[in-house]
Amino acid sequence: MKTWIAAAFAAALALPAWGAQMGDDGLYKEPWMRDTFKDLREDLAEANAEGKRLVLFVEQRGCVYCHKMHEEVFSDPEVSDYIGENYFVVQINLHGDTEITDLDGESLSEKAATQKWRVLFTPNIIFLPEEVPEDTSAIEASVAVMPGAFAKGTTIDMFTWVNEKRYLLDNGEDFQRYHARRIRERDDGNTD
Template sequence: MLQFIFLAFFALFVSASAGAAATIGEDGLHKEEWFSTTFRDIAEDIAEAKAQGKRLAIVFEQRGCIYCRQMHEKILSDPEVRDYIKANFLVVQYNMFGDEEVTDLDGEVLTEKSAARKWGYIFTPTIVFLPEDAGARVSVSKAAIATMPGAFGKWTFLNMFRWVREKAYEGSEHFQTYHARIIQELRNSGKLISED
């Protein structure tokens, strides 16, 4: 009887964990339940993020991208990373080759794929961090605070989100210096054995 109760509890735990994992959408992209679905009007998304006390991050992905899969399975599944991003960012997913309509900050209406070309994003995943306010009517590529092209390990990934959230880009500490400092602090405290 005790064995049956244990197995039932284990099955419940596994199904609950699986429910939190990313799923694959009809477009072939991994979907996190906490990603935001919007009308992809960048100025409106920046305003919505600000209203929630967050920052806007756009993530470009594509069907079959092994690095996107790794980002979802190894990085975004980590509770420390996931919880920090959920609490501090409104994340909107774009399909690098998609046809959904996008309104750039300069007012131009594009498809996702033409926006990727216009903004110069050619790798997936690419995460684009936008300013707190829409500001001047310039293209996203000119307005972006930072861009993270490609897949990175946990600490580089998380520290980029922290660097943006803390507005460290406004100071003189370059991201690489910031990242190295945080890694050293984690090592010194014994909280980090290997970087990623």
Template sequence: MRILTALITAVVITATSYLPGIAATMGEDGLHKQPWFTITFKDMAEDIQAASEEGKRLVVIFEQRGCTYCRQMHEKLFSDPEVTDFIKEHFMVVQYNMFGDEEVIDLDGEELTEKTAARKWGYVFTPTIVFLPEEVPEDGSVSEVAVATMPGLFGKWTFLNMFRWVHEKGYEGEEHFQKYHARIYNELREEGRIDSE
């Protein structure tokens, strides 16, 4: 009986270790949703101000229906507490549909839709993650004032380190993100926390 129980336990552990991350909720627009995403009127100045009042930074994520990389971001990265806990503590995240029709008001006051905003700002990949300044800038559009942009899907440590670099205002210093990421990555390897990205 003990052997049978041990075998069943081993099979269950092995099978569950290969399951993908927890699936995100799917919205009517075909985009994966996280309960901690913030729903706003997509007025960029108001959103930057609202994030600032919470002691956070505004992040905009462009996604699209059927995007395999977006799904992987939700299932693999946003199911990892180390990633999501850091993001939720320091950032207010607003989701945009690359081909959506919801109204967007750019920082320069221009009224757009999500899809025309994506075109105006030059974002063509999904996911694209856009990091905005701490305070509402005096002039410029989103693409002109963004402090960093992450186009596409990356592994956990590149992804998380970009959020850390922005939180630490690395864009104001001399250490380029790639140098920052390499330094943090090597420190994590030396601590035995990672084998590879």
């Protein structure tokens, strides 16, 4: 009996304490990720209808950096709540065979799309604008790409920077300057 209790306790500790669950495809599934038909034009329209920004999360099975992001960053309520409130998230499997339709209308597998988008490693987060010309692929239309695993501060700053449309030239603050300012503000205790 004691062995069973110890095993159950160990198994409980191994499960994520946040909202993410491991899917059948070996990728983490956050509560704010959408299960769509992966027609990116439809996803963009739905995101716009909800007043959210479309973002693509490219991940792969066994990715230690994806695990780190889900365990250490997306598990933080500030980050998770912000993403859930402001973003329409579609997950793309770097090596997946599920058919998707890119924003330019091309239908291809997830792995072919990620090759087309020149995604070399995971996680890779692709942020999209509200409007995309008909003949433009997701990577061509992207307003920002977050390649790799980053800490909470960098992640929340990137999601906020995109959501506030600071990438537009007339807003005058590129991401590096914005992020440096936000770090100083956090260090000074002025986070609002």
